[in-house]
Amino acid sequence: MELSVVDLAPYLAIRDQGGCRREEEEEQMVALCAAVSRSLRETGALLVKDPRCSAEDNDRFIDMMERYFECSDSFKRLQERPHLHYQVGVTPEGVEVPRSLVDEDMKEKLSKMPKVFQPSTPEGPDPKWRYMWRVGPRPSNTRFQELNSEPVIPEGFPDWQETMDLWGHKMISAIEVVAEMAATGFGLPKDAFTSLMKQGPHLLAPTGSDLKRHGIEGKVFAGYHYDLNFLTIHGRSRFPGLNIWLRNGQKVPVKVPVGCLLIQTGKQIEWLTGGECLAGMHEVVVNNRTLDAVEQARQQNRSLWRVSSTLFAHIASDATLKPLGHFAESPLAVNYPTMLAGEFVEQELSVINLKGKTSSS
Numbered sequence: 001m002e003l004s005v006v007d008l009a010p011y012l013a014i015r016d017q018g019g020c021r022r023e024e025e026e027e028q029m030v031a032l033c034a035a036v037s038r039s040l041r042e043t044g045a046l047l048v049k050d051p052r053c054s055a056e057d058n059d060r061f062i063d064m065m066e067r068y069f070e071c072s073d074s075f076k077r078l079q080e081r082p083h084l085h086y087q088v089g090v091t092p093e094g095v096e097v098p099r100s101l102v103d104e105d106m107k108e109k110l111s112k113m114p115k116v117f118q119p120s121t122p123e124g125p126d127p128k129w130r131y132m133w134r135v136g137p138r139p140s141n142t143r144f145q146e147l148n149s150e151p152v153i154p155e156g157f158p159d160w161q162e163t164m165d166l167w168g169h170k171m172i173s174a175i176e177v178v179a180e181m182a183a184t185g186f187g188l189p190k191d192a193f194t195s196l197m198k199q200g201p202h203l204l205a206p207t208g209s210d211l212k213r214h215g216i217e218g219k220v221f222a223g224y225h226y227d228l229n230f231l232t233i234h235g236r237s238r239f240p241g242l243n244i245w246l247r248n249g250q251k252v253p254v255k256v257p258v259g260c261l262l263i264q265t266g267k268q269i270e271w272l273t274g275g276e277c278l279a280g281m282h283e284v285v286v287n288n289r290t291l292d293a294v295e296q297a298r299q300q301n302r303s304l305w306r307v308s309s310t311l312f313a314h315i316a317s318d319a320t321l322k323p324l325g326h327f328a329e330s331p332l333a334v335n336y337p338t339m340l341a342g343e344f345v346e347q348e349l350s351v352i353n354l355k356g357k358t359s360s361s
């Protein structure tokens, strides 16, 4: 199954001219928004093309992150901030623990899945590094200070801040448009989601996985899990390996075309839609296509670090999570009690007894 690719250009053009001027534009907007909400509901994912985010922007970001991850472990550990729950700076490999390893309910559900759709079983914590960089303004007054900490800049990377901020802001701009379109497609006011995202603890969180050491078929870089944030967005990775699970339980390898961005649903959009849109389950595992890409990179003398250019878009920590609009009337709404987004994040981390050890996303 191929994921739909939605080109954001027509939506942006109509928005920039101040709204629809002709009936055909109206129809086009309705169809585009419906395609966005349908893909998020049925697959937990969506591919978009955003004319503001080029393949060159993605390359510039990945080039810098490859250079960073190639540095020695002792250098990278200077950017480690365990006392801040790793919410800024680097998270070394072997720290993030996949939920499927510790969550008993999830383990039971997995054992009931048809064998062919079961996720790979990780041997332990994820063997991937991650860098957390907060993007966008922070609230001056918040009850959740540790989720909004100051960023960390490694020495010897003069373009770090500019490169991270440029990519981060582009990713947030793309997410905001998708969030507007999704809200419209779900029958909510256009700003139903974006108004809650303002000053959210958005994190640019690229991962680095060393394929020189771990390039073995079946190696699990990120065990089966969902993201606890609102929506996650990635540029195209130079090495494939991401599998997602559709709403119908089917496991699908994701192919991101050049110049496209991949969006995945997190737990917060599930909350806001009362379960209409479920958090997308996913894993990253070395497969034969990954190994083909490794071989090609070796021949071209390119880096063998698999970088994901991921941004986690969050609902603001002090905003309220609850099923919005007509979703409050759904019989499933009782499963999504009202709480502050910051409390929700803390609860998610403590349920799996990992607060201070993982972002779980």
Ligand SMILES: [Fe+2]
Binding pocket: 225, 226, 227, 282, 361
């Ligand atoms: Fe994830």
